[in-house]
Amino acid sequence: MTKVAIAGASGYSGEELVRLLLRHPEAEIVAVTSRQYAGKTLAEVFPKFAHYRAAQTIPFILPDAAELARLAEYVFLALPHGVAAELAVPLLKAGRRVLDLSADFRLRSAAVYEEFYGKTHPAPELLAQAVYGQPETYRERLKGAGLVACAGCYPTSILVPTLPLLRAGLIRPEGIIADSLSGVTGAGRKADLGYIYCECNESARPYGLPKHRHLSEIEQELSIAAGTQVTMQFTPHLIPLNRGILTTLYLTPSEEIRDAESAERFSRKLADMYQKVYGQEVFVRIDGDKILPDIKNIVMSNVVEFGWKVDCRTGRLIVVSAIDNLMRGASGQAIQCFNLMAGYPETTGLL
Amino acid sequence: MTKVAIAGASGYSGEELVRLLLRHPEAEIVAVTSRQYAGKTLAEVFPKFAHYRAAQTIPFILPDAAELARLAEYVFLALPHGVAAELAVPLLKAGRRVLDLSADFRLRSAAVYEEFYGKTHPAPELLAQAVYGQPETYRERLKGAGLVACAGCYPTSILVPTLPLLRAGLIRPEGIIADSLSGVTGAGRKADLGYIYCECNESARPYGLPKHRHLSEIEQELSIAAGTQVTMQFTPHLIPLNRGILTTLYLTPSEEIRDAESAERFSRKLADMYQKVYGQEVFVRIDGDKILPDIKNIVMSNVVEFGWKVDCRTGRLIVVSAIDNLMRGASGQAIQCFNLMAGYPETTGLL
Amino acid sequence: MTKVAIAGASGYSGEELVRLLLRHPEAEIVAVTSRQYAGKTLAEVFPKFAHYRAAQTIPFILPDAAELARLAEYVFLALPHGVAAELAVPLLKAGRRVLDLSADFRLRSAAVYEEFYGKTHPAPELLAQAVYGQPETYRERLKGAGLVACAGCYPTSILVPTLPLLRAGLIRPEGIIADSLSGVTGAGRKADLGYIYCECNESARPYGLPKHRHLSEIEQELSIAAGTQVTMQFTPHLIPLNRGILTTLYLTPSEEIRDAESAERFSRKLADMYQKVYGQEVFVRIDGDKILPDIKNIVMSNVVEFGWKVDCRTGRLIVVSAIDNLMRGASGQAIQCFNLMAGYPETTGLL
């Protein structure tokens, strides 16, 4: 059993880490942190977990790096950006391995961080060693990583289907549009008038236009795959459900789609390429061009699902992907990274 | 056109008053109050009303009684209890007619107010003159009222079907149980962690057990109808929808229900009685014993709908009622009272 | 009072016509049709309308054109395409004015109808005289129209903000993308496994890709405005709410957006143009570039609301619009057309 701790366990992704790690056969939660709940047990704070024997004894402690380092081998940080880095630095110094679910270490450039997050990066010296926590893309590097910057929710829904298209040169790097729908857990557990029930229910709205923070990490990874600077359009919307992200991508094929036949041929090329790249991936579901994803088919699962249509009228490629924002978009993917780091089968605790 | 003002227009029942009064052909909103929005127009604060020409000019002002008295003939108070009385006193002194949607003047006894609301009544001298704002019950007194204490939402769903049963002696006053379900607007527009979207969606929970504040006014009115002190059980639940209350009442018939035949006979008696009492009421829908209400049939309407079953197995009478908590449970019923006070046809602006 | 009839009153848009016409001060519903309910009154079939005195007597009759022509001056057709035309032909011959909510008369070309609807057009000789029922665009022609082809729901959300942009040459006609979200009433009232509660709730999915039928009327109207053939991308999604459409439009400005300054300048141009075109329209709300629409602000209203962002990073113009699919997307807009035809103020019964 590997000893793990979760810093920031009272938000939605922290709670999801607790849920998943309680049933993980190789991990033992030794502590969770919360300024508000320090001194209580996990079962006292979250009655929903009280039937797990371990929850009766797992203590909430203050977010103290020395204490976390003393107790745990691996520390998951489910904290706001900025705050996460403050814990990451001493934990890494103490030789602990850190999985950060915030945005603090996702960007390779401290300048881009400052541009998008509006503050000086708190630990720029660590950026070079951080590995981006998207297992299908960085599997080998994750195995040896000391600091993992777990990929964001929207980015995961966009990058998994798009990166291989760029790498294979099947689409052009210009003009990419990602139109995303997200459930309300994506906004976090916070008492804000805009997120009370009746302000979200029976409604839908865009937000964060036109320069949402996640653009920074999406463009960084797309640029690496394309071998050229990618600037893209990203439009997130809030829709009335708890969990799930659906992303519709508008892409330009590298070859001209003139008619049904060339569309069909291009689609087969995609199917072959995706099969080669993801055919063996347990947590990637390729729908092909007949079916498109539906959030209900991936809720509570770690799967990224995507399908596509090649439109012979417009010449465009439309790819639609779906993930559970708390599983694949946050805590599930973090545990997938943890499994790689700790040498467990990648699906451990996630099926 | 009668000049009206709304004190406290930023909550859900205040907003609903605005919605209904903007389309009321005989009322002119001359001012709305809000400490937060003073200085802006209604259209600026609520873009959703901006297509009403009047909304372009209706000003938000501070909740000042003198100014309200200067501007309006009628003032609706959509304020928290305690705060409402503070405005009501000077408005009444200035000769204005007041429709209070809070609980401040619903109880005839200041002692009961103190028991249930935990504070000394702010203006006990006004209790005697306040008329309880339930039009089907107090229609005649409402016409001349200076101070109307608009009935609460749960109370309306319970009293409309139950009062005539008690008055007619068809049920016993002991052992009454009201089990109610309410949409989340019932909790008000407030930023509280317990009411954010993901804490209410895909969930349901009881609250306020066993002594919810509304018990005080329900028992008061039931006792008047029964001619004896009634103590009853009331269990509200929060369910995931915006608007609507569904109440299931468990009642004991005064006569013994031994078999299908006596059940059938008792049910016909009820039908006759209800027909006599409510047959001419536009805003009361009597379903009888074949159909039971469904919230979707009364949402956005001022109707109280109810049906019943006489259970020959248990000897009980089950009555189920439904209302829209913002319309019939608050602002619609207040306007129904206003129509009576101002001498307009009772349905004006409510169909 | 103008005598009106509704053919097909048991679906969602038929029911919405009933709701709106019952409160319309100048219209009298003389009959509604339904094969299933013929012989009953409106109140018997829809208890939710039973508190309207008229509903007690309005009869459901069989969809017989002669009888409808005998009873009514105006007939609303809320029927499936194909079926609508069968009634429209004899009604027009009998001199009645027809408002068709189906797609039967929206297209000017019978060939395009056949391409998108998969059948020969049932009455191609009527296409030339039909007026497209989008009041802000065809107001003058609607006044004298005998046959109105009410605009579709998605098309309305797309055309109202886009047509003036094309007419003014502010955007290029190529590369238009409309990404739309719709509530489930949009799918109609039909018992289909894909639309039962648990298959839609807590989920979201695209459908009809890449060649949804509404493309035909959208492209027709965009092409007229652009003065050139427009081919565009349209991606509808189903989201878990009852009413409402939110459309996100990706558009290419005609002038180059190089930086924040040119973006700002272009945005001001848009604001001026929209103000000129829609500044006096009661049912069009221009949000500008600071606010973007939220479905909850237009539900149960006849307003089309839209706002925009000019993105200086990508050079694109993003416009977001929202409508209530049953009001502005169907029955409300139909009544707006009816008001124009019958010479009533355009907002009658719609505020």
Added chain:
Amino acid sequence: MTKVAIAGASGYSGEELVRLLLRHPEAEIVAVTSRQYAGKTLAEVFPKFAHYRAAQTIPFILPDAAELARLAEYVFLALPHGVAAELAVPLLKAGRRVLDLSADFRLRSAAVYEEFYGKTHPAPELLAQAVYGQPETYRERLKGAGLVACAGCYPTSILVPTLPLLRAGLIRPEGIIADSLSGVTGAGRKADLGYIYCECNESARPYGLPKHRHLSEIEQELSIAAGTQVTMQFTPHLIPLNRGILTTLYLTPSEEIRDAESAERFSRKLADMYQKVYGQEVFVRIDGDKILPDIKNIVMSNVVEFGWKVDCRTGRLIVVSAIDNLMRGASGQAIQCFNLMAGYPETTGLL
């Protein structure tokens, strides 16, 4: 690995059995049945399970008893009542152990079955040997059972908190009322107009009053516990969520509750009794009298959670319980029974 089959895997409880058994470490699904899908694999029919390697090969077969008996040691029947018995008889003859999720074997009396289900019992000779599948109540008998009649969803939410009260004589057997709220999966996966999204969303309604079929098994088990015939009131309601049941029970304490002190004393008695009965149960959560359940705390879990209030005003005991209708109310509890039958730790595959 124990070989299991699921007959009727296309409904919600069948699908939930698949979900749970795919991750059960000791069970191997060898076949699932469906007339409609015979010939396909589980992954083809339910893409959501496609990432389980086993799902790639598990075949859908016709519901043939001989074939099921050949393939599996244990057969779960997730079929309508009546149909389930037809398979159960030959399976038992062939020596297979059967877990029936329908109502066919829950009642000890064929006459009561006929009264409540309106048909002659298909296999009355088996009733005596069937064990009621409520593990906390019949644990020892379940271990050796050949035929388990898994408890219904509403019954489980009522029986778990109520049986010990009756057994301990803490409440009187008369006058019991259970008022229940259920999510829409409870209605099954069927294309019925009453269950399409917009007919359930933003609404709530009672149904099955006053003699719902589940009364038969609830009263049977309550009567056994009370040692006398119990007749009770049961009122189910449909509320807009996917999963979950919340039941509010109105009960009469055997001793008089006169004041706050006697209420407090009675509540402590309950707490002691429940602790004795359920204190060691992993899947029973006792909230006590300070907290009451919330559906969101038991969704996707096998826990029955309940709390209570002793009302010194009315003298009543109110108990509120919550379960996930698909887990604890159907498939999770069935697997709990299976674990007992097969000798696995009772929580296997359920944490």
